[in-house]
Amino acid sequence: MKIYYSNINKIINSYNSGKKFCICKYNKYSLIIFGFFCENKIINNYFIFFIKEKIYIFVLINKIFFLKFYTKPSKPIYLNLKKMKHFSNLGLTLLSTNIGILDIKKCIKLEIGGKLIFSVL
Known part of the structure; x- marks a missing residue:
């Protein structure tokens, strides 16, 4: 499965379980998709951070209906x-x-x- 598919699934599963944030793997396509999500107020914001030479994206979720x-x-x-x-x-x-x-x-x-x-x- 491509990384951006799994990142979007992580966001949906986090929202459905009641969490307001999600940690995803870094991918340039994921950043583009998260940019569209921010413009349409699906997510509040996203941040990029490094842990042990690996890059992750921290996503603050707003609302996802379907x-x-x-x-x-x-x-x-x-x-x-x-x-x-x-x-x-x-x-x-x-x-x-x-x-x-x-x-x-x-x-x-x-x-x-x-x-x-x-x-x-």
Whole structure:
């Protein structure tokens, strides 16, 4: 399983168990996704720290209502512009494009398709 999938699962499991924080492994894609989470107020903040030459991310969780993974590492789902309009009404939907990880609203403006990662409602 990719690291950012496991980091997002850690955040969801921490929130469901009543914790307000989570410690995740460092990954550059996780930092990008956490940036989108901060913009949409899903998490309050995140910090990077070092322990014994390993890098970790400390995440302060705000609220997560529902998160749906569409793409699994073994079965990717790709969206073009026509298919993206069906997902545009959902909360926060992230796509992995050739530019980088973008939300679906920016992808529609730029008219770029990509691999569907997940949605947060």
